[in-house]
Every structure is written in C-alpha cells, then in structure tokens.
Amino acid sequence: MTTALAGVTPVRLTGGRAPRPGEPLWILHGPGVDDRFAGEDLHVRSAEEVLWEVLHAAGYERIVFSAYRDAVYFRDETSRNLTRAPGTAEPEPRRRNAMRRFSGPFGDMMLLSEPPARPRRPAAATDTERLRMLDGIMVDAAVSSAVVVPNAETWLENIQADMRRPFAEMLGRWSAGGAGGDNVCVLLFSQPDLTEIVNFVRGQRYLPQLTDKLAALATRRSGRAVGHLGFPEEAELAALVHGTRLRHGLRIADWTELPHLLRVMAAQEIPVKTWERLLRRLAGRAELSVEVLREQGMAEVAVADARDVWRRLDEMVGMTAVKAFLTRHRHVLEAAQALRARGLDADAEPAALHLTFTGNPGTGKTVVARMVGELYRDLGLLRRGHVVEAKVEDLVSPHGDTARLTSARVQAALDGVLFIDEAYRLSEDPLGLGTQAIDVLLTEMENHRDRLVVIIAGYAGRIDDFLATNQGLSGRFPRGNRLTFPDYTPPELHEIVLGQLRRQGLTCADDLVTALRTVTEALYRTRSADFANARTMRELAAEIRTGWASRTRLTRDGEITPATAEDVPEHYRGYLAEQKPLDEVLAELDRLTGLQAVKDTVRELAAVLELRRLQESGPSHVAAPHLLFLGSPGTGKTTVAKLMGKAFAALGLLYSGHVVVTTRADLVGEYVGQTAPKTRAKVLEALDGVLLIDEAYELAGEGNDFGSEAVAELITLMETHRGRLVVIAAGYPERMDEFVRSNSGVLSRAERLYFADYSLPELRKIFVDMVEEMGWTCDPTVPARVVRWLEHNRSEMARQGREFANARTVRNLVATMERRLAVRVLKLPAAERLAQARHLVAHDVPEPETS
Incomplete structure (x- = not known):
C-alpha cells in the first residue's frame, strides 16, 4: 500500500479538487489521468496512488478500483476488508520496516526507493457480478465509499451488450439520489475538454442520463464536480529533478539557471513519465540544461527568462501608466500569495486575474498581454503563460458552430491567456450569435478558473457598453483591473x-x-x-x-x-509643407475689394487668437472659433472662408486649413439612416480645416424632415472634434438669425461676420480685376457700360423682391460678354481675329433687360 503524500492533492489538479459532498459523480479528465506524479517527498507515483491519497485525505474509508480488465481491486487492506464477505478471516498484519534517522540536504527526510504498487485483485468477475458489487458499495451508507474507474472510456465502451441497460439504470439511480451518504463514483477520462467527454458518452447511445448529467456539470458555474489533471508544473518537475539527482546521480549544469530550466520544462506540455525516462537517461551522461533539452527535442516551446519581462517593459518607449499598473498589479498578486502561504487569507476572495485593456490601435495592448502571461506564469498563477489571440470571427459562426469555436479557442488558451480584441463586437452582433459566444466564454471561465486568464481589449466607451450588457462580464472584469493605454505623444x-x-x-x-x-x-x-x-x-x-x-x-x-x-x-x-505666415494671409485679405468691416473683424479675431496662443504657451489649448457669415450671395463669403482657413493654419490652430464647401444636399439623406453617415463623411473630409455650409438655414426642415438630424449630428461632431474642425455657416442675415435661435448649440456662440452688399464703385473694380486676371483688355467705355448694366440689374432684382448676387452677378456678366465676344470675333476676317480675341468693346456689354 502507499505511504502518505506530503501535499496529498497534486498542484496540477484544478477545478473540482475533491469530490463534492452530495454529488455522486466526480469527473477527472485530462492528460494527467494516465501520467505519473512527483510528490514533495521526491517519490514518483501513479495516478491511481495519488488519487487514493486524495480520497483518503477527503475522509473516504473504503476506496475501490474497477477497470476494464480488473473488475474490482484495492490499494489498501482496510478497503479490502470492508468489502470482504461476512465470515472471511482477516489477513495477518504486516510488519513495518524499521528506519534509521539521518540528516542531509532535506533535513531528516529520508529518500527511499519507490514503494511498489501492488493492488490486491480478487478473481475476475463478470459484468453482472461487477455491477452488483459496485452498486452494493455505492448504496451502502454505513461506510463512506469511493468507486474509482480508471480509463472510463474503455470501461463504458466495453460493457456487455446485455448489461448496458442495467448499468445505465444504476448510474441513473446514483445520480437521482440513490447513492448512500456521500458515496462517490470517480470516472477518469483522458480527454482534455469536458465537452469532448460529453460527446463521447453521447456517442455510446445507451447512456442518455449520464450524457445529460455531464452536460449539466459542464455548464455549472459553482460547486464544481469536475477536476482537470493537466501536465506537470514547475514545483512537481523540481521534485522529479531532485529525486532523480539524489537517486540516480543527475547533475545540474548551472544551479542559478534552475528556476528558468524548470519554467522551460513546464511550458512543454510533456508528462512526468516522459520526463522521468529522459532524466534517468541523462543521469551520468550529461549535465541538465536548457541547451541539452533542446538537443533532445524537449524544449520546442521557447520561454523568456523571467528577468527579461521587466527589462523589456522598462525598455519600451513611453507607457508610464502601463508600467505603473503592472508593477502595482504584481505587488498585489505577490502579497496575496504571501498571505495565503501563511494561512492568513483563507476566507478572502482570490485576486482577480482577468484584465481589460482600453486604448487606440498600436498602443502596445497585444505586447503587454504577452508580458502579463509571462508575469502570471512566473508567479505560478499560470503553467504556460502563452497568449492565444482571438477576434470575433474566431469565436462566432453563422453556421451553428459558435459554441464549438469558442470552446476550441478557450482550450487552446488553457494554462495561458485568451486575448480578445474588439470584444464588444460580440454584444453588437445583430444575429445574437455573439451573445451565445459570451455565454460559452463565461461558462468556460468558471470551469477553468484556475487555468484561464481572459484579457478583453478595445476602445474605452465601447468596452464600457460591452461589460454593461451582461452582469457576469462586469463581475469577472473588475474596474480595478482596467488598464488604459494612452496614445503615444x-x-x-x-x-x-x-x-x-x-x-x-x-x-x-x-x-x-x-x-x-x-x-x-x-x-x-x-x-x-x-x-x-x-x-x-x-x-x-x-x-x-x-x-x-x-x-x-x-x-x-x-x-x-x-x-x-x-x-x-x-x-x-x-x-x-510650410503654412503661409499670418501677415501674408492678411495681406491677401486686404487685396480683396471692399469688405472693410469683415477685414477689420478678421484682423481683430486673429489678434485675439494670437494673444491667447501666447498666453497658453502653445496652440494645443486654444481652439479656432466657429463662425457665422451673414450676407447676400456673391459678397465674398467663400473667398473669406478660404482665407480664414489659411489664417487659422498660420496661427497653428488648424493643421491644413483647407475648406470643404457643402449645402443641404451634401448632408441630408433621402431615406432613414442616410443622414448621419453623410454628415459624418463631410465632417471627416473637413477635419483639420473648415466646413463651410452655404445657406445653412435650409437644414431647418419641418415635420419629419431629416435636416434636424443632420444639425444634431453636426453639433455632436463639432464637440467631438473640437480643435480640429471649424464650421462656418453662411446665408442671409434674417434667415440665419432664425436658424441659430432654433438650434441653440455650438453655433449660437459663434463669431459673426457681416458681409455688406458691394457698392457700384466696388462692383466696377471687381469687374476690372476679373478682366485683368483673365488677361483681357477693354475699351475705356466698357467699365461704365458695365456699371450701368449692374445698376439696372440691381434695381430690377429689388423691384421683383429677389436678391442681387453681387460679385456672382459680375462673374455671370463676364461670361455673357465672353459669348458675345466670341460671336463678334469669329465674324471678322481670319487675319484680324487674333488681335481682337482678348479685347472687349462696348458692344460686348449686353443692353439692360427690361420687363
């Protein structure tokens, strides 16, 4: 029989680490069920021996094993005697071997040869006899009993056909409360995932009740009755290495590198039995080191030295807040471990390990997630500490595979970190498939709370909305575990x-x-x-x-x-590209005809902004103001808007200062859902410059008109992009005043510039400047005829109640004169055409129209 293990329950047993009182089934699964275990006493034992110790420590008096080829056997005399038929004589007690005390590197601990495993097996029994005996043991409330079934897959597959129904009924009775006391049946499966076990049992077809029971255990979030036996961790491998060193002469190449060596071994997902064979083979032949493991093909998973994590973090550019958070988080976790080792926080909640990363792309979230995995591994919280990245597409399937995909991603991340970028897209899925993935993820996080860390990442506001969609999410990602990644300066x-x-x-x-x-x-x-x-x-x-x-x-x-x-x-x-100096921009403004009040206002505004910029020691704290341009058409509003963009750029308040001219048609859609995207598109086009909205009052529609939606979206975007966008709303003074009063937003505080109609002398100068800019000449009588035409046109427009278009009217008149010039010149002889092609005469000015 076995001697007691120092630690009893192996560290790599996670999840349900002992039978749950009142639960007749305890499921153990994973690669460890077929492995050997190195104990703190430096002995190596089989999974059955370790399980006997765990059950014995849990208070079970009778521990019975039943395998496919061995119907019933025992690993201790007490269990055998409690199962013996009445009237059978007791066996003679065994004499204990005497041991001499000694002192050595491990104090008074004595390293003996591994005790042989000699389970007592009765004669072979049929399935009928086996089931009758096991049922009798499980329903006997007088003796606290555990029935252990190693390699349950083989046992379930090979039950005799005529006994399958009785066997299923027996399990059903146990599950329904027919087991006596706290008696438990322990089923050992080699599958790493409980879902795979459920599918395997379902495939046997004759065990529907057991299938339902296992499926229920897979989704249970508390009182777990499922344990996982994974691959060995560093502490167990250390016991194996030291046992092999003392027993077989294994040598360590560099003792200072031993912690890193053990970390590398633990990351490889190799069972103890394989390590045991390798270490015995190396004993006396080579010194154990990472390099030797690589030569043997046993160190394929690279592991950074723990000292490198903090050095690499320190070497990263910026990220001051990130470094401070991780340092503080490390101290919290180390303190929790220290208190637990002293037994001072037995009732305290375990430190939360799941994290939330918020910030823009490229701020180092994925890199830091890998460091967190290494940090948790170095603290002994995760065995491997690797990172598995997942996007929504990796978790959600429109073909009904969402649960499988999510579980598969979790399985790949076990003993490490599952990093989900843009996690909020799960809750935004219109088909609801993301919600299914969230439910599976929460279940897996509960079932593997000792083996899985989840880090969700994305933009701050959307992460908040995501966590608010599910109480389970908010509980697993506490606010104290949120790390914000600011943009790099x-x-x-x-x-x-x-x-x-x-x-x-x-x-x-x-x-x-x-x-x-x-x-x-x-x-x-x-x-x-x-x-x-x-x-x-x-x-x-x-x-x-x-x-x-x-x-x-x-x-x-x-x-x-x-x-x-x-x-x-x-x-x-x-x-x-260098921006024009402010003086050059203002000089360009001065060259414009008329607009003296506008020029004065622009100069004053530029002076105030320059003063504020100097007072704030830079442009970053001063935002260029939004403006209202009030005046009739053709009074230079678009031209001045372009100069305002240049002026703001010269002051450092806008980066480019370009101007995007828009009207209602550019912002308002025809159907529901079109307006906001159209408005956003125009604003993004104008970012770092000026958005000029001509006849802005056209946005003030009535009833179900979408203009009000455009205004609301525009005001929101003006606040969002403050400092990067200037909006200039232009139009007739009276209608603009009414529009601004009806939309008391940012525009109500905008600076106002009034554009007066041009006088006739100013219109004459605009005409002359326009002709000269085109490279034309004209007879001395032409400007006077143009003025008379413009004066008459303005009077006619006023009489009809229509707005005179000022410089726009001059531009239209020049276009008309060009057409008349073309007709006149083409009637001339070919030899005279070139000389007259750019010269205007009085005849080219049309007669004023009368109604």
Whole structure:
C-alpha cells in the first residue's frame, strides 16, 4: 500500500479538487489521468496512488478500483476488508520496516526507493457480478465509499451488450439520489475538454442520463464536480529533478539557471513519465540544461527568462501608466500569495486575474498581454503563460458552430491567456450569435478558473457598453483591473520611428530626423479615433526604407549611405509643407475689394487668437472659433472662408486649413439612416480645416424632415472634434438669425461676420480685376457700360423682391460678354481675329433687360 503524500492533492489538479459532498459523480479528465506524479517527498507515483491519497485525505474509508480488465481491486487492506464477505478471516498484519534517522540536504527526510504498487485483485468477475458489487458499495451508507474507474472510456465502451441497460439504470439511480451518504463514483477520462467527454458518452447511445448529467456539470458555474489533471508544473518537475539527482546521480549544469530550466520544462506540455525516462537517461551522461533539452527535442516551446519581462517593459518607449499598473498589479498578486502561504487569507476572495485593456490601435495592448502571461506564469498563477489571440470571427459562426469555436479557442488558451480584441463586437452582433459566444466564454471561465486568464481589449466607451450588457462580464472584469493605454505623444512617436529605422540597419541624416519630428507632431495633432500609433510608425519606417533602397540602389559591395528627408513617402510630404505666415494671409485679405468691416473683424479675431496662443504657451489649448457669415450671395463669403482657413493654419490652430464647401444636399439623406453617415463623411473630409455650409438655414426642415438630424449630428461632431474642425455657416442675415435661435448649440456662440452688399464703385473694380486676371483688355467705355448694366440689374432684382448676387452677378456678366465676344470675333476676317480675341468693346456689354 502507499505511504502518505506530503501535499496529498497534486498542484496540477484544478477545478473540482475533491469530490463534492452530495454529488455522486466526480469527473477527472485530462492528460494527467494516465501520467505519473512527483510528490514533495521526491517519490514518483501513479495516478491511481495519488488519487487514493486524495480520497483518503477527503475522509473516504473504503476506496475501490474497477477497470476494464480488473473488475474490482484495492490499494489498501482496510478497503479490502470492508468489502470482504461476512465470515472471511482477516489477513495477518504486516510488519513495518524499521528506519534509521539521518540528516542531509532535506533535513531528516529520508529518500527511499519507490514503494511498489501492488493492488490486491480478487478473481475476475463478470459484468453482472461487477455491477452488483459496485452498486452494493455505492448504496451502502454505513461506510463512506469511493468507486474509482480508471480509463472510463474503455470501461463504458466495453460493457456487455446485455448489461448496458442495467448499468445505465444504476448510474441513473446514483445520480437521482440513490447513492448512500456521500458515496462517490470517480470516472477518469483522458480527454482534455469536458465537452469532448460529453460527446463521447453521447456517442455510446445507451447512456442518455449520464450524457445529460455531464452536460449539466459542464455548464455549472459553482460547486464544481469536475477536476482537470493537466501536465506537470514547475514545483512537481523540481521534485522529479531532485529525486532523480539524489537517486540516480543527475547533475545540474548551472544551479542559478534552475528556476528558468524548470519554467522551460513546464511550458512543454510533456508528462512526468516522459520526463522521468529522459532524466534517468541523462543521469551520468550529461549535465541538465536548457541547451541539452533542446538537443533532445524537449524544449520546442521557447520561454523568456523571467528577468527579461521587466527589462523589456522598462525598455519600451513611453507607457508610464502601463508600467505603473503592472508593477502595482504584481505587488498585489505577490502579497496575496504571501498571505495565503501563511494561512492568513483563507476566507478572502482570490485576486482577480482577468484584465481589460482600453486604448487606440498600436498602443502596445497585444505586447503587454504577452508580458502579463509571462508575469502570471512566473508567479505560478499560470503553467504556460502563452497568449492565444482571438477576434470575433474566431469565436462566432453563422453556421451553428459558435459554441464549438469558442470552446476550441478557450482550450487552446488553457494554462495561458485568451486575448480578445474588439470584444464588444460580440454584444453588437445583430444575429445574437455573439451573445451565445459570451455565454460559452463565461461558462468556460468558471470551469477553468484556475487555468484561464481572459484579457478583453478595445476602445474605452465601447468596452464600457460591452461589460454593461451582461452582469457576469462586469463581475469577472473588475474596474480595478482596467488598464488604459494612452496614445503615444509626438516625442514618443518620433523615438519609435527612429528606433524602427535603426533596427532595420539604417542611419538617419539630420534632415530626416527633423522631418520626422514634424511628421509625428502632425500625425498626432490630426489623429482620428482609430489612430494606429506604433503600428503607423512601423509602416512609416518600412516605407522610408523602401524609398531609401530605391534611391540608393545599394549593391553587395556598395557604401551604405544614410536615409534622408528625400526618402519620406509622398503621402507624408503634405505634413512637411510650410503654412503661409499670418501677415501674408492678411495681406491677401486686404487685396480683396471692399469688405472693410469683415477685414477689420478678421484682423481683430486673429489678434485675439494670437494673444491667447501666447498666453497658453502653445496652440494645443486654444481652439479656432466657429463662425457665422451673414450676407447676400456673391459678397465674398467663400473667398473669406478660404482665407480664414489659411489664417487659422498660420496661427497653428488648424493643421491644413483647407475648406470643404457643402449645402443641404451634401448632408441630408433621402431615406432613414442616410443622414448621419453623410454628415459624418463631410465632417471627416473637413477635419483639420473648415466646413463651410452655404445657406445653412435650409437644414431647418419641418415635420419629419431629416435636416434636424443632420444639425444634431453636426453639433455632436463639432464637440467631438473640437480643435480640429471649424464650421462656418453662411446665408442671409434674417434667415440665419432664425436658424441659430432654433438650434441653440455650438453655433449660437459663434463669431459673426457681416458681409455688406458691394457698392457700384466696388462692383466696377471687381469687374476690372476679373478682366485683368483673365488677361483681357477693354475699351475705356466698357467699365461704365458695365456699371450701368449692374445698376439696372440691381434695381430690377429689388423691384421683383429677389436678391442681387453681387460679385456672382459680375462673374455671370463676364461670361455673357465672353459669348458675345466670341460671336463678334469669329465674324471678322481670319487675319484680324487674333488681335481682337482678348479685347472687349462696348458692344460686348449686353443692353439692360427690361420687363
């Protein structure tokens, strides 16, 4: 019989670590059920011996084994005697061997040879006799009993056909409360996943009740009656190594590297029985090291040295908040372990291990997830600490395989980390398949709470919504375990891209270093919600290397020259373009005809913004204001809007200062669901510049008109993109006032610029400037005739109650004069046409129209 194990329950037994009182079945599964176990006393035992110890420690007096070829056998005399038929004589007691005390490296512990396993087996029995005996043991409430079935798959498959129904009925009775006291039947399966066991039992067809029972156990979230015996962990492998060293002379190459060596062994998913054979073979032949394991093909899974984790974290650019969180998290977990080792927190909830990562793409979430796996492994919380990445497509199937896909991904991540990026897409699935995946995931997290860590990642707001959809989710991802990954700052982005270029073997000329500083600052200022941070820097470095290679055409023996600003990709060159100085922009404004009140207001506004920028020590805290342009058509609103964009760019308040001109038709859709996307598209087009909405009051529709939806969406986006967007709403003064009053949002606080109608002298100058810009000449009488035509047109428009279009009318008149010029010139002889092709005469000015 066996001697008592020091730790009794092996560390690698996770889940249900002992029979659950009142539950007649205890399922043990996994690769460990066929393995051997190294105990703290440095002896190696079979799974049956260890299981006997666990059950004995749990208080079971009678422990009976029943295998396919051995109907009933025992590993201790007490169990055999309690099962013996009445009147059978007791066997003579065995004499214990005497032992001499000694002192050595393990104190007074004495390392003896492994005790032989000699289970007592009675004569073979038929299935009928076997079942009758096992049923009698299970229903006997007088003796606390456990029936253990090793290799349950073979046992269930080979029950005699005529005994299958009685056997199924017997299991049904036990499950329905027919077992006596807390008697338990322990079934050992080699399958790593409980779902596979359910499918196997279902395939036997004659065990529907057992199938239902196992399926219920698979979904239970508390009071687990299912244990998993996995591969050996570091502590057990340490016992195996030391036992082999003391018993067989195994030598360790470097004792300081032993912890890392054990960590490597534990990561390989190799059973103890295989390690035992290898270590015995190496004893006396080679010193044990990671290199030797690699030579033997036993270290295929690479494991970083634990000391590298924190060094690599320290070497990462930026991420101050991330480093602080992981350091604090480490101290919390280490403190919990220390208290538990002293027995001081027996009633405390285990430290939460599941984490939430929020932040934009490229901020290091996946890299840190791998570090968390290594950290948990080094703390003994996970055996392997590997990371399995999963997207929604890896978990959800439209073909009814969602549960299988999710379970399969969990199985791949067991003893490590399951990293789910954009996890909120599961709850956003319109077909509800994501909800099914969430339910399976929660069940698996409960069933494998000792073997699985889940990290969910994505944008902060959407992660909040995701956790709020299911109480189980919010409970497993506490707010204290949320780690926010901020965007990299411009200096950090600059350092990242230069580091990428160095790692690619390139040196950077000074002009490239300066250019990249400008590019990274611009990328940061103009970043959108999905800015890719370090990923963008990696892509930029790769494109620079491509440009450098194309420019230098380096050969094997050629000289390696530095990368220069010339190698910056074309689509990044726009960030390097210099903006016009403010004085030049204002001088351009001064050259416009008329608009004196507008010019004065623009200069005052520019001065105020420049002052605020100086007061705030930079442009980042000062936002360019939204504007209202009030005036009739053709009074220069679009032209001034473009100059305002340039002025804001010159002040550093907008990056590009470009202008996107829109009307109601560009923002409002014809059907439900079209308006918001159209409005968002125009706003994104105008980001870092100006969105000019002409005749903005046309958005104020009536009834079910979608214009109000466009206004609401626009106001939201103006707040979201504050500092990156200027909206200029333009139109007639009276109608604009009414529009602004009806939409008390951001526009109600906008700066107002009034564009007065041009006077006749100003219109005359606009005409002359327009003709000169086209490269034409005209007779001295032409401008006067143009003024008379414009004066008459303005009077007629006023009489009809219509708005005079100012400079737009002048432009239309010039177009009419061009047509009259063309007709006149083509009537001339060919020799005279060229001389007259760009010269206007009085006849080219049409007569004023009268009604």
